[in-house]
């Protein structure tokens with residue numbers, strides 16, 4: 001078996017101090033601190049590393065860590081050795097964005113730390129707060145002289161910005177403008193955690209490292225592409241955010257369009273962040289925007305039954321959508337992309353399937369199309385469906401899969417998306433982060449749906465929890481395809 005993971009030379013990373021704003025929030029408890037603890041356990045953190053967690057609550061470093069450990073069941077397994085080593089690197093800082101003057105002490109803490117260590121630490125800031133606070137945060141960093149790492153080295157600080165990155169094109173543009181007032185593009189790391197998933201990173205490798213696929217990767221051979229992101233869970237305690245957002249803005253604008261871009265892009269000239277992002281941008285700009293007619297015919301939205309009860313009132317916010325779009329590039333002319341996502345469905349799965357056309361002339365009865373499926377999660381794998389002969393005296397066909405399952409090939413855990421992205425952030429590698437123009441192109445497409453009056457008028461069909469979504473969506477897809485593809 002191939003030993004897989006944790007080959008990064010993290011300990012060669014420069015001395016780093018990572019400051020997380022919004023450290024007592026859900027994101028931090030569910031993803032960031034667990035990722036950092038796991039990195040501690042696997043010796044992936046830089047040798048000289050300090051973590052400053054900023055929150056409003058009155059806590060100290062020890063009680064902060066206990067607070068996080070209590071919130072996250074998965075962290076109960078973390079050994080006491082790891083916890084105590086981690087605690088040595090952790091400082092909790094109580095700060096209130098409404099009182100910017102309270103952050104003078106943060107600046108002092110960071111510079112005292114550098115002086116005590118006789119080192120100029122790389123300063124990284126993670127904005128895990130509400131987006132409405134980004135502006136005050138950037139101003140605080142500027143006013144406190146924290147935009148450079150230290151006066152001696154003048155290394156630029158970096159900032160990682162959590163989603164949601166705006167709620168439409170206009171707000172995303174303002175946010176970009178605001179950040180670019182304080183930072184240069186190469187200091188800004190806009191995160192989409194799907195980009196950090198191992199299986200999403202594999203998309204470019206499968207496409208461009210195998211001579212098998214690229215010659216067929218066009219409208220002559222591909223019939224259609226499907227991307228499904230299905231979730232079993234509901235909106236839980238995020239009702240306020242979600243009800244303003246809905247499934248299309250929550251999932252299509254970022255995760256699904258990012259995966260679509262990786263499936264549809266041309267091979268970049270090289271693997272630099274700029275080249276990769278240029279190619280993704282070309283796809284995002286070429287998405288076939290919606291008009292009223294397309295909203296009627298190419299989109300279905302739904303809402304799970306108990307949603308209004310959870311939100312506490314009447315609402316048309318969609319917790320499910322299914323749509324068909326096209327990429328207006330010669331390679332993809334006429335190839336539909338079917339995209340769907342929803343909450344409280346029968347299973348949790350993220351899959352991308354590329355459906356090839358059937359042979360122009362099939363000598364045998366029962367030929368079916370080849371389908372290349374990327375199972376992004378869970379049970380990470382890649383399948384290729386091919387036609388085979390059933391053993392026996394006749395010629396009957398059977399569709400079987402060539403299959404590569406991560407768990408059967410690689411031993412070891414797959415690092416979480418956040419671990420990968422945090423390491424890249426520390427290393428200063430922007431390849432898996434989203435550039436301002438990509439975000440804006442995605443919003444332009446999403447706005448053509450969600451900002452249209454036809455979208456508000458379109459029905460939101462109610463569906464039972466634990467099903468495949470609204471019946472109307474099944475009827476809609478049946479007009480084009482036999483049914484949705486899932487493994």
Ligand code: BG6
Nearest residue numbers: 163193194231250251255350377
């Ligand atoms: C987030 C969405 O970006 O991704 C959530 O806001 C969603 O609504 C989550 O549940 C899913 O992430 P994952 O990694 O569990 O598939």
